[in-house]
Amino acid sequence: IMDKDDLILPKDFPKLKNDAFLLACRGQETPHVPVWCMRQAGRYLPEFRESRAGKDFFATCRSPAACCELTLQPLRRFPFDAAIIFSDILVIPQAMGMDVQMVAGKGPTFPEPLKEPEDLLLLQSKVDVNKELDYVFKAITLTRHKLEGKVPLIGFTGAPWTLMAYMIEGGGSTTQSKAKRWLYRHPEASHQLLKMLTDIIVEYLLGQVAAGAQALQVFESHAGCLGPAEFQEFSLPYLRDIARKVKDQLKESGQDVPMIVFAKDGHYGLEDLSQSHYEVVGLDWTIDPRSARERTGGKVSLQGNMDPCALYAPKERIYEIVKKMLEGFGTRGYIANLGHGLYPDMDPENVGAFVEAVHAHSRHLLNLK
């Protein structure tokens, strides 16, 4: 007998029925290769567009009921093996006191981005994460209940460098030159900001686990504009710090939650990423599955990496591409996904064909063993 109020308490969650994703994160045997898609809750779904119509993006993020509904929508259509909470990486800069708006046709926009190191003083350095981001935690708890144990729920965050880049660029950028200017001209202030973000992210991820998240993904979406040396200095140490601190704290309370790091276009860092305390390394489509396996030497599970644009292909071709991908990665320690998020103009039917192909072909390969 579940009272409505119990849905917001992070306890008595329904029993998990499909643990293929969690098993694959840990390199354990599964009956099929699990699959989910980055941005599976998104504008390619007509029901998503309808729910979001006329509403402010971040107001939607602040409504636990809306986040829950948007998270569940793709699972009603497709047998995905994981859900990812509907939210955004930019809720952290907002919690630090920055104004961020989602402008239609333009994307995220900061009216007053950081310009010079003095601007760091304007940020809330000691953020009360439990207060400022409580709405995300509530959304996670509600969604974990409403999922009814169908699949595990993934929580996420942006990585420090990616968030720093948005905070300085004030929005999307192809060169990230304003943010990279800080790395070369103000390395100390850069480290100060990255450290500030890291502390908040650790608390934020721990809060997500306490609220009911069963896995965590860290998005370093702007790894690609860094070179190996800058990655070593300004991204990797913080990615490692996050995983180590989150895991140490969880261990104290006897918990263990798999963590995924996705450094988009950061293949120069693949060896390092596979030795960074994350169970899973996410890959974009510019890496060949076999070479990714060789370079990570069985140290981690891998996730990815079909080119999202392959979903524009006819279904038979999608099956062929999935087949090659599965043969390249193998069926063990592997989570099928795209190499980046779905685009709004993609056909939901082809997303269904992708999921179906992963399940069917991986079952076929596993039965041959």
Ligand SMILES: Cc1c2[nH]c(c1CCC(=O)O)Cc1[nH]c(c(CCC(=O)O)c1C)Cc1[nH]c(c(CCC(=O)O)c1C)Cc1[nH]c(c(C)c1CCC(=O)O)C2
């Ligand atoms: C860089 C980044 C952002 N947000 C995110 C990242 C990291 C992943 C990546 O590299 O893409 C992460 C994110 N954003 C969203 C999710 C939800 C879960 C899911 O993947 O389904 C996740 C995991 C919802 C969203 N976040 C956003 C949408 C689409 C806008 C809308 O719903 O109105 C969704 C579904 C908006 C957003 N938010 C951001 C961008 C660049 C955009 C797109 C703007 C545009 O295309 O107009 C920042």
